[in-house]
Amino acid sequence: MSGFVVDSTVSSGNSSVAIPTDISGQILDLDEDDDLEVFSKDTTVTDGSSFNASMQTSPASMINQYKFEEDAEDTKDIFVTVDNPESHVTAIETYITYRVVTKTTRSEFDSSEFEVRRRYQDFLWLKGRLEEAHPTLIVHPLPEKFVVKGMVERFNEDFIETRRRALHRFLNKIAEHPIFSSSEDFKIFLTAASGELTSYKKQGPGFLSRMGETVKAVAAAVRGVRNRPQEFTEMQEYVEAFSQKISSLDKVTQRIVREQKEYLEELKECGPTYALWSQSEEELAEPLKDVAGCVDRCCKETEEQVKNLNDNLIPVLHEYALCTDTLKAVLRRRDNIQADFEAKTEALATKKADRDTMRDDLDKAEDRLEWANNALKSDWTRWQKDMRTDLRSAFVDTAERNVNYYEKCLAVWESFLHSQRTDAEGNGNVDFS
Amino acid sequence: GQFLGGLGFVMVEKGTSLLKMMEISVAEAEKRTGKNAVNMQETYTVYLIETRPVDAASEGTNPVPDSLWRRYSEFELLRNYLLVTYPFSVVPPLPEKRAEFVWHKLSADNMDPDFVERRRVGLENFLLRVASHPDLSSDKIFYSFLTEENGWKETVFETGFQAKADSRLKALNATFRVKNPDKRFAEMKHYGDELQSVISQLLRVRARAADRLYGVYKVHGNYGRVFSEWSAIEKEMGDGLQSAGHHMDAYAASVDDILEEEEHYADQLKEYLFYADALRAVCRKHELTQYELEMAAQDLTSKKQQREELATGTIRTFSLKGMTSKLFGQETPEQREAKLKMLETQIEEGEELVKERNAECEEFVKSAWVDIERFKEQKDHDLREALISYAIMQISMCKKGIQVWNNAKECFSKM
Numbered sequence: 009m010s011g012f013v014v015d016s017t018v019s020s021g022n023s024s025v026a027i028p029t030d031i032s033g034q035i036l037d038l039d040e041d042d043d044l045e046v047f048s049k050d051t052t053v054t055d056g057s058s059f060n061a062s063m064q065t066s067p068a069s070m071i072n073q074y075k076f077e078e079d080a081e082d083t084k085d086i087f088v089t090v091d092n093p094e095s096h097v098t099a100i101e102t103y104i105t106y107r108v109v110t111k112t113t114r115s116e117f118d119s120s121e122f123e124v125r126r127r128y129q130d131f132l133w134l135k136g137r138l139e140e141a142h143p144t145l146i147v148h149p150l151p152e153k154f155v156v157k158g159m160v161e162r163f164n165e166d167f168i169e170t171r172r173r174a175l176h177r178f179l180n181k182i183a184e185h186p187i188f189s190s191s192e193d194f195k196i197f198l199t200a201a202s203g204e205l206t207s208y209k210k211q212g213p214g215f216l217s218r219m220g221e222t223v224k225a226v227a228a229a230v231r232g233v234r235n236r237p238q239e240f241t242e243m244q245e246y247v248e249a250f251s252q253k254i255s256s257l258d259k260v261t262q263r264i265v266r267e268q269k270e271y272l273e274e275l276k277e278c279g280p281t282y283a284l285w286s287q288s289e290e291e292l293a294e295p296l297k298d299v300a301g302c303v304d305r306c307c308k309e310t311e312e313q314v315k316n317l318n319d320n321l322i323p324v325l326h327e328y329a330l331c332t333d334t335l336k337a338v339l340r341r342r343d344n345i346q347a348d349f350e351a352k353t354e355a356l357a358t359k360k361a362d363r364d365t366m367r368d369d370l371d372k373a374e375d376r377l378e379w380a381n382n383a384l385k386s387d388w389t390r391w392q393k394d395m396r397t398d399l400r401s402a403f404v405d406t407a408e409r410n411v412n413y414y415e416k417c418l419a420v421w422e423s424f425l426h427s428q429r430t431d432a433e434g435n436g437n438v439d440f441s
Numbered sequence: 442g443q444f445l446g447g448l449g450f451v452m453v454e455k456g457t458s459l460l461k462m463m464e465i466s467v468a469e470a471e472k473r474t475g476k477n478a479v480n481m482q483e484t485y486t487v488y489l490i491e492t493r494p495v496d497a498a499s500e501g502t503n504p505v506p507d508s509l510w511r512r513y514s515e516f517e518l519l520r521n522y523l524l525v526t527y528p529f530s531v532v533p534p535l536p537e538k539r540a541e542f543v544w545h546k547l548s549a550d551n552m553d554p555d556f557v558e559r560r561r562v563g564l565e566n567f568l569l570r571v572a573s574h575p576d577l578s579s580d581k582i583f584y585s586f587l588t589e590e591n592g593w594k595e596t597v598f599e600t601g602f603q604a605k606a607d608s609r610l611k612a613l614n615a616t617f618r619v620k621n622p623d624k625r626f627a628e629m630k631h632y633g634d635e636l637q638s639v640i641s642q643l644l645r646v647r648a649r650a651a652d653r654l655y656g657v658y659k660v661h662g663n664y665g666r667v668f669s670e671w672s673a674i675e676k677e678m679g680d681g682l683q684s685a686g687h688h689m690d691a692y693a694a695s696v697d698d699i700l701e702e703e704e705h706y707a708d709q710l711k712e713y714l715f716y717a718d719a720l721r722a723v724c725r726k727h728e729l730t731q732y733e734l735e736m737a738a739q740d741l742t743s744k745k746q747q748r749e750e751l752a753t754g755t756i757r758t759f760s761l762k763g764m765t766s767k768l769f770g771q772e773t774p775e776q777r778e779a780k781l782k783m784l785e786t787q788i789e790e791g792e793e794l795v796k797e798r799n800a801e802c803e804e805f806v807k808s809a810w811v812d813i814e815r816f817k818e819q820k821d822h823d824l825r826e827a828l829i830s831y832a833i834m835q836i837s838m839c840k841k842g843i844q845v846w847n848n849a850k851e852c853f854s855k856m
Binding site: 246249250253256257260263264267268270271273274275277278281282284285288289290291292295296299302306396399400403404407408410411413414415417418421422424425428 | 632635636639640642643646647649650652653654656657660661663664667670671674677678681685821824825828829831832833835836839840842843846847849850853854856
């Protein structure tokens, strides 16, 4: 491999993916600019049944998820789809909304079917609420707010489609989560009309109280945790390592896509060259034209393969890369809760006044810590299982598609060979064995 | 008969008497150092030519073959001799002097072992092509090239072909206009141009595509590394990841063989790229002989015209002599008589020359066209074979891909 160097080591300076800082539950982003300007385009999914249409995005992984759920004790009783992006133009801004369809048999829902429209901002809000309510549970990441490097047109069809799929996955992860799926905020998100949602959002804990929480959290973070249990340290080490690996895989895959695209560019010139040649020939004209056709067909298959990687493997790897930020934040929050408990323990030991209130506070802090630890432990197990399923099926899917790609190309060349053999035998020419 | 590598069975079916007599191969290549013509040290490669009588092999005795060493420059000398001596033959080309149309991994260095090996094969191919050519195979110089190590060079120079070589080169590069070329040769020349252009383009495009394909495969090797590292931190996923990683390494490694095979295909195309040159040379030679005929005919016509003018006293063509005689007075009847006599002789000679050149032309057209037809058939057959072997290569590559990814899929499903 002389002279061929692939740099896939993780180094932030040269990252091809800009992962934004995690929007932790500590500060809610109130930026109105989350949604993007778009060209007015109705990109309705083709199939009439929106439910089925979005299932087509990553059938293998979807099927595997359902399998997993079927094996679980509960059968899935809520189905959520995200589709039908539409752009909205108002006096002050232009943004996209997505249709969110919910079908459920759960009793806490007033009806069995709901259809609402939501914008990215709303998803962000939901995520924030869930993180606030459950600081040590793992919320699936949202697609990034801003455009990733490499986009030529800022808000083109591909970007919207990629985002739509990610939002779809996000909601489904929430729906499958034993605790999140029964969240009131989630229910409101799925069912409330746009106006209702806006007013509900305003009802939440005020800005100031949220700021108060933030200050406390920062104070605890500064203090640091003293006696972190070993298992959480191990978790942190794992997350570090995993983060590096998944980020590498993301990069490697993107590099493969780039190389494939460049290969495709060159290959696209081969077919026409054979075709040009055939124009100067007599006996050879047929076989040359056939070869040109074969090369062109292989080009199409290669294009398909590139698209597959982009649409299926890369988004999944990317999401799990974003997951690691979530995991780090979760571990940090757990640490803060423990730090808070440790601080209160210390305070009780040293202070003489207000001992009763302080003991009360300490008990609450202890409970919070115990709850946080248990929640994290069980959600960690759930997350790992999910991760394994998702990544396994993504890689299995990729391998399958690659097999498919080669099988199609094989068929193309075998049919050429066959036609040449029948020709040759017909003309009584040389034997090929 | 022998299976002549890429040449297939066809050549031996139409076997020449030479091939019926002996087996020819270029068995080895070796590096030598020595002093060159200007007494400086140089390193060069020599190739071992082995010849073996056909009967001996079939008798099962299998004696040691006769062999001798030759350098590339001696092959060039042989070819130049053949070009000059058989101008009506499409003389087989030599493998390229320097590596061209290389993609990045392939070395452009003449001393590179892969290049030397491909050249060895190309030289063997050249010898077999010449040995199976109906006219070239019976050439004595060719025979002694194969059998006489010492003094061969001197023998070649003794033929005096060098002088002809220089004038041939000059003529081929000269520009002249032919009034009535044989249409078929004009078309063939045009075809030769097109063939050269399109094969060059194909080789360029193919080399770039090979470069890219190499990149695609090699990047997959990184999967192998990362999977292996990742498997170290996982419990249940570890085994599946680790074994999948091995398959990714295998996938990355497989491209080396794939591209080596494709290089063989590129060599087959290159041979015909260079053949196009040989074809064009024959067409040019036709133009030359045709031109010389036309010149001789033109000269004859003008001489005849001069005679007519002199005989009838009318001046239709301008001639300096005519003008000077006008200026300095008419010539005497004796002078006119002398001139007429000279012209008559010249015309006689001219007519002989035209007859000669005409015969040459006809002879050339006949022989050359026979060889061109032979070449056409050979080209159609060989290139079709090449396309088929290309398809077979692609099929093999796809099968390898299917196998690797199926294996990987199995490993992934155990993750």
